[in-house]
Amino acid sequence: MPSRTGADSVPQHLSHVLLFWFGDDWGVYGRTYEQIATTLSRCHHVQQVLVVLPSSKGETLTTSLQIVSDRLAVARLYWRPGGISPLRLRSLGSLLKLQRERFALRRQIRSLGFRERNTLLWLFPPHPVLDELVRQVPAAARIIQIVDDFTLVDKTDWYYPFAVDQYPRLGSIADLIAVTSKANEQKFSSQAACVRIDQAVSSAFLAEPTDFQPAGAQPVLGYVGTFWDRTDVELLRRIALERPHCRLLLVGPELNRRLSDSGLLGLGNVEWLGSLPNDQVPMQLKRMNLCLIPHLDTPFSRSMSPLKLFQYIASGKPVVSSAVEGLELAGDLIRIEKDPARFLQAIDEELASDSPEKFRARVAFAAAQTWESRVERILAALPVQP
Template structure:
C-alpha cells in the first residue's frame, strides 16, 4: 500500500505525532511506502530577517530508520517562493508539486493522510481514499482574519469530503464531529525511552531546575508567566525551556533577561534525559479555546517520567488522574512551582515512574487504533 502524508511538521530530529505513527506503520508493514510532505520553505520570509534563505529540498529518500527498508519512506519539502497575497495560486502550485512526486514514485492510488489543512487541495484534486487527522484547531488560533478564513474553508472541505476524520482530543471530537462521526486517537509516548535511566544532560544547569519541554510559541506558551516564574526562582533554582524556539526576538530577549535558560531544540532521543533530570516539570501554557483543543504529547512524556508536574489548567493536565500533577491557575502557578522545587530537590530521577501504567499510552497502542482506520480505507475494504 502507498500512503501520502500532508504534514504540519517536518521530518527532523524532533519527533511528534506524525513521525512516531508513520515509523511504526512502516515497521509493521514491509510493503508500505510513504511520501511524507513537509511544510514548504519560505526563502523570502527568511531573507527578511528570520534566517538565511533556503529553497526546499524537494523529493528525497528519508534518513534510514531502524527496521524500515531503504526505499519505504520518501520526503518532499516544497518551496514557497511568494507570499499568498501575491501568488493567489500558491496552494494549487503546492498540490501540483505533491502530485508530481507521487507520479515520480509510481504511486497510482495512494491513501491520503491529511494533517495540514492545505491538504484539502489534494482531496479536491484526486479520488484517493482519505482521512483528516485533526491535531490542532487552527480555526481558533490567534491569526489574521484572511488566514482564519482560508483555514476554515479548507477544513470545511476536509470535514465534508474525507472518508474518515481522526481527532486527538475529546474537545476536537466534540467540535469536529457535529455532522459526522470521528475516531479518537490520542497522542502517546515512546514508553521504552522513559523506562531506562538517562545521564544528566551536560547543558542542563547544575542548580535545581524546573523544566519545560515543547515548542516555544505564543499559541501555547505564556511568556509573562515564564518571566515571573524565573524571577521567583532566582537564587534557588532556574527555569529551563527545551524545544524549538518560534518566539519573536523581543520575547526571547525578555525571557533571557528574566533568567530563563533557553536550550533550543533537542533530538527526541535526548528529550527523556531532560525530563528525567528535572526537579519539577512545568507547563506554563496560556488557557485559550485553542489550547483547550489539544492533547499535549508532553502530558504522556511527563507522566512516564514519574516526576512532579505543575501546570496551568490546560486540557489534558487539568483532567489528569495523577497525584504527581498539580494544576494551578496563573495567579497560583508561580508559588506552586517554587514550592514544588523546594520540596522535591534531589529526588532520584524516575524513582516514582509507573512503567506499567505508562504502557497504555505507548505509541504502539495508537498505531493499533490507526490501523483500524486505514483498514477501513484499503481498496478491499472499500469494495466490500
C-alpha cells in the same frame, strides 16, 4: 530494522500510506505526524509509507527523496501557493515548475507501488494545497487528522485563512477525522466519523529506574516546548523571581517576541537552550528535577493535547501544570493548579515529596502510552472499505 508491529492495524488492502504534513520539520521536533508515519512503517501489512512535506528551500520531489528505512521515505514537494484563491499571478517559470512537480508526484507514487485500490491518504490540514492533493492522489481511504484548531490563532498567521476555508469542508473529503482534544471532537464529529486519541510517547524518552535523583539545594525546573501564544511567560517569570534558589531550564523555539521581550531571559537563574533536535530532548529532561506546563487557558490551548505531558512523565519527573485541557489521562500523576500562587506552592510540595516509587509509577504509566496503541485506535475507527 525495528520489529514489526500492529499485525491487525492496517486493513490488508491498504498497503501503501501517503502522508502529507504542512511543515518541513522531519527529524526536528518528533511531531505527531512523524511518530505516526514511523509507526505505520512497522505495521505488518504496510509495504510503503511516503511522507511529503512542503519544500522550504526550493527542493523538488526528484532532488529531495530521503530513504529513512526500507518502508519509509520522506520527500519535499515544491508547491507554493500565494493564498487560498485559485487565481494567483505567477511567473511562467514558477508555473512550469509547479506543473513539473504535479507530474513528478504522480510518477513518484506510482514507482513506489501506490495505486488507488491500495492507498491510504493521511492528511494534516490546514494544508496549503489540500484540495489539489485530494484531486491528484487517488486513494481507497482518507484520514484527516487535526492536531490543533488553527481557526483560533492570530488572523495574521499563515495557517488561519486555510483553516477557515478547509475545516468546514473536511467531511466531504475524509472517511475518518482523527482529533486529539475534546474541543476538536465536538467541532468535527458532525462532519464525518471521528475518533479522539491522546498524544503518546516514543520509547526513547523512557527513563531507567536508576535515573531517579532527589532534588538538591538548587532544583532544576524545566519546560520543553514552543514559546508562542499559549505559553504563560509571565508565570515562568514569576517562578524564576520567587524561587531564586531554583534554576529554570527552557528548551524550545520562540515563534514570537513574548519570551525575548519579557525580561525572563535576563535573570541569572534562567537558561534558554532554544530549539534542539528531538533526540537531544531526553538528555535535557534528565537534568530536570520537575517539569512545567505553564499554558494559558485559551480557546486555542483547549484544542490541543500537550505532547510534552507524556514526554515529561516518561522521564519520571513530577509535573506541575496550569489548568488546561488534554491532561485527563494523566490527571492522577500530575499536579494541576489554576492559581499562580498555588502553582508555585505545588512546585515546592512536589519536589519535597518525590520518591523512587513515584518515579517508577510515572515511567510505567508512560510506557503504556505508545504510538502503536494510538495508531491502532485510529485505524480501528476507519470505516471498512470494499
